[in-house]
Amino acid sequence: MNEPPLARYEATLQGLARKDRLRTLAPRAGLDFSSNDYLGFAASKRLGDAVAAAIERGTKVGATGSRLLRGNAPEHEALESDAAAFFGAERALFFGSGYIANFALLSTLVKKGDLLILDELAHASMHEGARAGRAEFRLVAHSDIDAFEDAIRRWRAEGGIGRIWIGVESLYSMDGDRAPIESLVELADRHEAFILIDEAHATGVWGSGGRGLAAAFEGRDNIMALHTCGKALGASGALVTGPGVLCDYVVNRCRPFIYATAPSPLMAVAAREALAMLVDEPMRRVELHEHVASASRQLAEHCGATPSGSQIQPFVIRDVTRTMAVAAALQARGFDIRGIRPPTVPERTSRLRISLTLNVGKADICAMVETLAEVLATA
Numbered sequence: 001m002n003e004p005p006l007a008r009y010e011a012t013l014q015g016l017a018r019k020d021r022l023r024t025l026a027p028r029a030g031l032d033f034s035s036n037d038y039l040g041f042a043a044s045k046r047l048g049d050a051v052a053a054a055i056e057r058g059t060k061v062g063a064t065g066s067r068l069l070r071g072n073a074p075e076h077e078a079l080e081s082d083a084a085a086f087f088g089a090e091r092a093l094f095f096g097s098g099y100i101a102n103f104a105l106l107s108t109l110v111k112k113g114d115l116l117i118l119d120e121l122a123h124a125s126m127h128e129g130a131r132a133g134r135a136e137f138r139l140v141a142h143s144d145i146d147a148f149e150d151a152i153r154r155w156r157a158e159g160g161i162g163r164i165w166i167g168v169e170s171l172y173s174m175d176g177d178r179a180p181i182e183s184l185v186e187l188a189d190r191h192e193a194f195i196l197i198d199e200a201h202a203t204g205v206w207g208s209g210g211r212g213l214a215a216a217f218e219g220r221d222n223i224m225a226l227h228t229c230g231k232a233l234g235a236s237g238a239l240v241t242g243p244g245v246l247c248d249y250v251v252n253r254c255r256p257f258i259y260a261t262a263p264s265p266l267m268a269v270a271a272r273e274a275l276a277m278l279v280d281e282p283m284r285r286v287e288l289h290e291h292v293a294s295a296s297r298q299l300a301e302h303c304g305a306t307p308s309g310s311q312i313q314p315f316v317i318r319d320v321t322r323t324m325a326v327a328a329a330l331q332a333r334g335f336d337i338r339g340i341r342p343p344t345v346p347e348r349t350s351r352l353r354i355s356l357t358l359n360v361g362k363a364d365i366c367a368m369v370e371t372l373a374e375v376l377a378t379a
Contacts, residue, residue, distance in 0.1 A: 005310070005324075013094070013319075014047070019031060019320065020222070020320045020324055020341070021306060021320065021342070023205055029045065029331070030336040031334060031335050031356055031359075031364050031368070032353055032355075032356050032357055032359040033139065033335055033336055033356070034336045035261060035336075035338075035357060035359070035362065036201070036230070036339045036355065036357075036360070037357050037359060038205050038232040038288055038300055038355075038356070039205070039232045039234070039285070039300040040230060040234075040284065040358035040359050041204075041232065041274050041278075041290060041373060042232060043187055043234075043359075044277070046273065046277060047235070047270055050270060050272075051270050051273075054190045054265070054266055055266070060265055061264060062261075063076075063262035064261075065260060065262065066261055066262060066264045067251075067257070068251070071261060072176070073262070073268065075089075075265035075268040075269050075272070076094050076331070078117070078268070079092075079220050079268040079275075080093060080139060080239070081270040083241065083271075084241060086211065086213070086278075086279075087211055087241045088211070088215065088219045088225065089219055089241035089242055090177070090242070090243050090244045091241070091242065091247040092238055092239050092245040094237055094238070094262075094263055094268060094271075095237060095238045095240060095263070095315075096236075096238075096261075096262075096263045097230070097236065097237060097258060098226060098228035098238040098259070099123075099125040100125075101125075101228075101238040101240050102123060102126050102129055102226060103125050103128050103129040103327055104129070104255075104257055105224060105250070106129030106165075106167060106196065106248070107133040107256075108249075108250060108253055108254040108256075109165070109196075109249065109250070110130075110133050110134075110165045111134065111162070111163070112162075113135070113162035113191055114158055114162035115137070115151075115162060115163075115164050116130050116133065116135050116136070116137035116161045116165045117137070117138075117139075117140055117148055117152065117164065117166050117167070117168075118130055118138070119142055119143065119167065119168045120141060120142050121172055121174070121175065123173060123200070124235060125196055125371070126167045126198065128343045130167070136155075136272075140152050143177070143179055143180055144186070145180055145183045146240075148187055148298065152164055152191050152193070154162040154329060156172060162190070163188075163192070163193065163194060164193035165194045165195070166184060166193055166196070166198045167195075167198075168184060168195070169198040169200065170197050170199045170212060170213040171199075171205075171206065171213060171310055172201075173200065173201050173312065173314070174344065174351070174353060175312070176201075176308030176309070176310040176311070176314060177212070177308055178198075178213060178217060178309070178310070179214055181217065191329045192223065194222045194224065196224045196225070196226070197214045197217075197223065198225075199213065199225050200226065200228040201232075202232065202312075204231070204233055204274070205310075207287060207300060209279065209282070210278040210282075210285055212312070218241060218330075218350075223242060223247060225240070225242065226238055226239070226241075229267065229274065233270075233274035234274055235267050237267050237272035239271070242308075243324040253307045264313050272329060280300055284358060287358060288358055289353040290309060290362075291311070291357075291360075291365060292310060292311050292356055294365060295354070298310075298366065298369040299313060299315070299369055299372075302372075309356065311356040311357070312352070312356040313353075313355075313356065314340075314350055314351045314352070315352040315354060315372070318348050318349065318350055319350060320341050320342070322350075323339040323340075323341065323352065323377050324341070324350075326375055326376065326379045327339035329375045329379060330368075330371060332373075334371075335367075337352050337368075339352060352372075
């Protein structure tokens with residue numbers, strides 16, 4: 001080959017730049033309207049003190065190995081025990097990230113001969129897990145119960161005899177809308193199916209005591225849930241909750257769990273403290289819900305936005321270039337709001353993703369909405 005070794009990669013990057021899709025890393029700046037630190041736990045003194053106390057008593061920074069070797073620390077087991085009790089599940093397992101957990105579960109538990117049905121807007125980690133697994137999978141229209149059922153019936157009619165798995169988010173990360181969990185559980189029961197529910201953006205914020213939108217169904221034999229620790233819980237990692245048999249199967253057959261160095265014991269300490277904070281500091285959720293209600297009213301009145309009903313408020317602009325220009329103008333005015341483009345979202349749905357957290361106050365929200373309205377009028 002006469003082509004320089006980096007030429008193909010450079011050409012791809014240049015093509016992304018021409019389409020306004022080139023990603024770059026930017027420092028944190030301005031008021032936080034983009035993070036997933038919904039309850040403001042990440043910088044809380046209580047979480048920091050818990051980690052400092054753990055270091056003082058000798059907890060290691062690194063796990064030093066996989067969970068099946070010497071990496072299984074008492075901090076991991078304490079977190080998993082508390083998490084299972086908190087979420088009402090038989091068992092919990094701690095993973096290094098939500099992405100890895102989704103990928104691991106769908107590439108491990110959904111077996112050859114089974115069918116996996118994913119909501120088309122489910123997180124990228126679910127799609128990657130589906131592609132990596134040995135089962136057949138199909139995508140269906142977003143939150144369309146009839147589409148899920150039609151996919152099951154077609155597969156059975158075509159001769160499919162394995163188990164059905166359904167993969168959804170309870171609260172969708174780019175649209176801020178909720179999955180029809182109760183209807184999905186009823187569907188699963190009719191077809192003896194399993195459901196994996198990604199509670200990443202609901203954990204800590206929605207459901208009884210911040211237990212997630214599927215809290216009423218935890219503990220059932222056909223429910224697996226994923227609760228990330230790096231969003232409302234302010235730490236990192238992810239907790240998978242579900243039947244003990246399935247968790248034991250993961251420990252024995254899931255390569256991303258078996259062969260990965262365990263998460264830091266300090267993150268297990270932080271996540272465990274965050275669960276306690278959900279119980280002890282319920283006013284954080286109340287305050288965040290007030291932010292959601294206030295921002296929804298103002299964005300609808302001043303910017304014509306359709307409220308999502310959650311702390312994730314998309315503002316769809318459609319055009320990529322204009323979306324990124326509006327985001328840049330807001331950032332220049334001191335508001336950290338990011339533009340989201342394809343392929344993260346479908347074509348012609350480029351948007352601002354406005355995230356509401358306790359890292360801002362009511363006055364900040366008012367100022368953000370006023371500035372957005374001004375920028376939209378001129379951009």
